[in-house]
Amino acid sequence: MLDQKALEEQRILLRRAEPFQNLEEYLAEGGFKALQKALTMQPMQIIDEIKRSFLRGRGGAGFPAGIKWDGVRNNPTGAHGLEPERYLVCNCSEGEPGTYKDRYLIQRNPYTLIEGMMIASYAIGTINAMICIKKIFTKEIAILERALEECRTAGYMGDNVMGSGNNLPLELTFGPDSYLLGEDRAQLEVIEGKPAWPRAKGIIPVYVGLYGQPTCVNNVETLSTVPHIIRNGAEWFKSIGTADSPGTMIFTLTGDVNRPGLYELPMGTPLSTLINVYGGGPLMERHVQAVFSGPTNAVIPADKLDTPLDYGSMRKIPSGLGSGGYTVLDNTACVLKMGLNFSRFLALESCGQCTSCKAGTGRITRNLELLEAGQGTEEIVLAILDDCQHIKGSGHCFLCTEEGIEIGSIFYNFPEVIVEHLEYGCLKDRHLIMPKIKNYDEATHTFTFDEGYYERCESEGKQINYPG
Ligand SMILES: Cc1cc2nc3c(=O)[nH]c(=O)nc-3n(C[C@H](O)[C@H](O)[C@H](O)COP(=O)(O)O)c2cc1C
Ligand code: SF4
Structure with a gap:
């Protein structure tokens, strides 16, 4: 029997019903106690605690945060073989259709993110930290600017943090409304003033990151979880969730x-x-x-x-x-149509550095459109499956693999839908929105989606590379 109350009692990040209005409210509920504790610990003690907690990155890949921090802190070489200057970057680009948790977290509590970043900066030994956020997230930018100013003025970030003698700067950097801004290596390019094009596969930010220096990129939710672990301990964290995936997640x-x-x-x-x-x-x-x-x-x-x-x-x-x-x-919706939505999205967002990705996503999208329109043939189905197989792992970043996995899985899991499309075309003509989220109204549980996305892509010159 499901015990809903027990599930809710385990909440970590959304435990408080109301958003924090100011720093005083956060301090009144124990805010920055974790940073205070962390500053009495040796940096490696903190990293070991995060490793023991097995906190996994909440940005998508689930990579253990402690291992990444260790890699950056203990990387002995910086750019040009000189002494390293380490960076921490918080990935706040949230471009994945269907996801809104990072913006929601910031709206409710920007202070835990700042506290988590201070702890990470101290543990890793950074010379600078930044939150890389999309320019279009104006509401969250305003909240963060205000919170950063409050924390700086009160001595919780910046110079001589909490009188400890540690200087831990933190600033905001801004990026375009591009899906690839979220890809960590593309994000570093943007911070360096270049387009959001992922660096080649083998260039790992832990070793060669921002300005060629060891860099830790972590997601908003990952960093917001850190203060709770430092305050309550790795064992407490592991008592929630599963051994493979401790803690909670915001869905x-x-x-x-x-x-x-x-x-x-x-x-x-x-x-x-x-x-x-x-x-x-x-x-x-x-x-x-x-x-x-x-x-x-x-x-x-x-x-x-x-x-x-x-x-x-x-x-x-x-x-x-x-x-x-x-x-x-x-059951009233067409799964293939939803797949087509995502395929169009990936084809538009593909930066085009890798021919296999730009051409492959374009070809798959065109063939899906033919199937949807009732003009599909067995050859077209085979061509889609072939492209899905070959596109995986073929580019600098994971975007092309996403296309192969997602579209291929629709054919594998819903063969009857494909047969139906071959015989009749799409029989479920219900409009399906591509769920790129713009806003969420908590009172009514209503999401607003980015309905102007395709027009904006056109005006910005983002195109699908359809076969000629
Ligand atoms: C195409 C693409 C888009 C991504 N978008 C995001 C994003 O919006 N936010 C995010 O945190 N990670 C995103 N990621 C994952 C990041 O590259 C990186 O793994 C993550 O920020 C690391 O943080 P974490 O270890 O705390 O999860 C994306 C990856 C890819 C390939
Ligand atoms: S795989 Fe696609 S999105 Fe990623 S770098 Fe290559 S072309 Fe760009």
Whole structure:
């Protein structure tokens, strides 16, 4: 029997019902106590604690944060073989369709992120830290600017933090509304004043990051979790969630459910609990057909809904946690049409450095369009499958692999839908929005989506590379 109260008692980041209005409120609830404690510890003690907690990055890949911090701190070589100057970058670009948790976290509590970044900066030994945020996130920029000023004035960041003699600067940097801004190596290029084009595969930021220096890039949610671990200890953190994926995650639930929204749940909670208990299940007399985990992972069919939301279980089915954004499709929606939405998105966002990616996403998108329009043939289906296979791992970054995994998984999991499209074209002509989220109204559980996305791409010259 599901104990909803027990699930909610394990919340870490969204435990407080109301957003923090100012620094005083945060301090009144124990804010910056974790930083105070961290400053009495040796940097390696902090890194060991984060390693022991097995906190995994919440930006998509789930890489253990402590291992990354260790790599940056103990990398002996900087640019040109000189003494390293280390950087910390908080990835606040949140470009994944179907995800809103980082902006939501900042709206509710920018202070925990700042505190987490101060702890990370001290542990890693950075000369500078920055939050890289999209220029269009004006609401979150205003919140962060105000919070940073409060924290600087009160001595919780900047020079001589909390009288410890440590100088831990932190600034905001701004980037374009591009999906690739979220790719860590592209983000470093943007901070250096260049376009959001991912650096070549082998250039790992831990070794060669910002300005060629060792750099730690972490997600907003990852860094916001750090103060809780330092305050309460790695063992406490591991008592929540699963051994493979300790702690909680904030899930963004969109699509065909009664109560879309943002829900923090312990890792390991079944996906069906997120959808049916928190999301209120599908609309009356309908049932869940598929769940998309952004454009990144394989689509999840209805018979896998009981899969626990943790990295290992999701990988086994096989899909992924990604950044915790799940879009539900009920039986009135066309899964192939949703796949086409994501394929168009990836084809538009592909930067074009790798021919296999730009041409492959364009070709797959065109062939999906033909299938949707009832002009599909067996050759077209085979060409899509072939492209999905070959595009994986073929580029500098993971975007092309996302295309191969996601579109290929629709063919694998829903063969009857493909046959139907070959025979009749799309029989479910319901409009499906590409869930690139602009805003969330908590009171009404309503997301606003970026409906002007395609027009904006056109005006910015972003194009799909359709075959000639
Ligand atoms: C195309 C693409 C887009 C990405 N977008 C984001 C993003 O918006 N936010 C984010 O934190 N990570 C994003 N990532 C993952 C980052 O490259 C990186 O792994 C992450 O910021 C590391 O932080 P973490 O270890 O705390 O998760 C993206 C990756 C790819 C390939
Ligand atoms: S894989 Fe695609 S998005 Fe990534 S660098 Fe290559 S062309 Fe650009």
